[in-house]
Amino acid sequence: MENPISFHFNLAVDYINRGALGAASNLFYRTIMLDPNHYQSWVSLIFGLGIMKETGDQQILLARYAKRELPYVKELIGSALSAYKHNPKALMEWLRLYSERAEEKDREMLGHIIADIGQMMAKNAERIHAGNNPDKESSEPPSLDEIAEHKIYLDWIPEKKPEEIYDLIEPLLDLPQSVDMAIRMLTYFPGLRAEKMLRRICRSEETSNKSKTRALIALHWHGATGNAKLIKFGDSFVVNLQKPEPKLGHHLPDAYSALVDWVLLWWGKANGVIEGDQQLETSPSGKLELGKEQRQVIESQINPNIPAAAESIMRETYLHYYPRIAPIVNEIDEWGAALLNILSAFSQNWEEPWKFPLPELQGGSGLKREWLLKALLLKDASEPSGEPEEDSEEDEDLEEGSTEDSTEGSTDSK
Template sequence: MSQYQDIGGLGRHYLQADSYGAAAFCFYRAILEDRANGNAWNGLILALSLMRKEHDAQTVLARYALHHELLEFDRDLITFSMMLWQQNPGALGEWMQLISQMKGVSEKDKPLFEEMAADMHKAYDELVEKHGIDTLKEQGLLTLPEYAARRIELDWLMEESFDAIFEHVNKWIEDPEAVLTAVRLLCMVPDPRSEKLLRRVCRNEEVDGKVRTHALLALRWLGVRGNARLNKFGESFVINLDQPEPELTVSVPAAFKPALDRMKLWMAKEQGVITEFEYESHAATDQLDMPETLAAKLEKADVPSVLQEVAHALIRAAYDKYYPLVPGIKGARQWSAALLMLIKEYVEGSGETWSYGEPERDETAVRHRNWLLSGSPNYVDTMHI
């Protein structure tokens, strides 16, 4: 078995164990050794996405398409491309056009991809006509080669010696403005010094509380298991990295899903997509899962993704700040109302019109709102979704 297959297999092992940083390092190494290793491209894009490194995932996805002459078509990556470039039809169109030329694309799929590419190019041309190319560039809408040319952290990790990397990281750890960058990098550096530094950040009360939570998560992504000590609020907590409790995640914790569902149901009700009775039939309960009939109706509602992202960002910020002393998420309706209050403030603070009615407000909902807000006190001014 060749070396790249060995390290690619190790990457899959790490990926399956939720050690996404270690997996990304292995997959990147495998790609450097064989650009035609489709399994490694797939694994690297997945690992980066699971760590919410969207910038790096876009870059790697662009490089994947530009190697279309070497690679076999991978249908799994279509979902990533549509998610990562949903705001950039130009890049998505370029990507689809190149994908249509890959080996393994069926005669049925090829014209479909070409048609999608043409539609995306048309949509991009309309954006250019409306806003101008310079404005689009300022907003980050790059071409596919421009995405591919961007430097990512893994490029630097492979070019520098680990000794040189740690010289930089040791300085960043002491800088409040750079420590999060260091933490996010260390999860992809398979060296004993990474674990040592991340554990030090977890115990350092002078480091921002959110960053300490990210350091704990970075240990897990690095592949560290067993216990880790987290110092917060003048206390010392021991977290089992095999099965962290509460949930340790870079995404929205699963416990908040019922509240987010009810938030979307409220917005659907205000649009007339569902009735007041249908809303009450679910919102008045603490059922975890939404009935299929209601979920199907919700698909027809206009729930802007940007407002959902605001809600997600508010949850993640508060959760990171207070972890592991996070509240139990009971009374999903009140948590939903809290989120609606905050995204209403965001919309109106941005000078837009809120068209989803006046959120429900009781003492519990206001208390939840204040807890969420404490993680992002200036979110209307600072949050750019």
């Protein structure tokens, strides 16, 4: 008979292979509860949180991992560099602590990274002091010890029964200001009741378009099977939860990633960082993207707010309009001019405002700008959505068909 640790871990890996990141996270956490030294579950959970863009939770798990006597896994360094990039103090603490268990060849490399971070922190402190900005000096980021003590939603597993968790979450789904937080909570607790709640959000007339897409992603990450009905723009869409098209997740569609790369390339040309005749390259997989060397040169000099804001705008666009994905690549210059115009307006809130001449909004650029801006509205009113019955036969059939592979059993086992 398979022991519980192997059972939970192997089932989690199976869910990962199916793209069910929420169900897998639940099971990896349960494996850690059974064996706190099962480092494969720690590492898998940390990597999964990175894919899910749960940076805060990833920081907490990385801090807990570093503070325990767990094996050195080189790949975690990349996760830490990404997760703590806005908290260099915690990053340096993590690297110092983690380097103690590193192999000799990696210890030297980590020493160089720590030294570079120290120099960067010293320069930032000098700049803040020179600018007489006491507010920035007093806003001390949390230390690694403090981060490790923070709670994540998965910490509810040993503290609450599944029905108690669902009772806590369900009322939050009815409030516009808390629905996204509730969906995020549900992501980690798959089960039939959670699935019904998420399906109800997908076809709700009151819920925003972005929240509906987030609920759809949560269903996919639960490993739910069958189809889900999505009501948007006065139309009804049917999405295959096992093989959704377009893909569901927090990674941008290829066309949207290409537009972000176009912005980087435009900036590189405008600032003389790269030659003016260079274009986006076509990768072996057919994607239009920046070349590796181009990216490294540009990212070393560009204001990081620009690519971060561009990616954020395109993610909001994806969430609002899914499953409709604009064919951006065919008119990428017009889309790029539209996105640059929005970034220029955003930059008024940055320390380094926009100072580059913008391309003119020619052709369809103006309409494309309005299309992007609509996705950025804080309250995107739901369009008329037909008459989806909350407990229609079709939806009951979908829910019944999806329970076969539900992780309700693993969620309920305490």
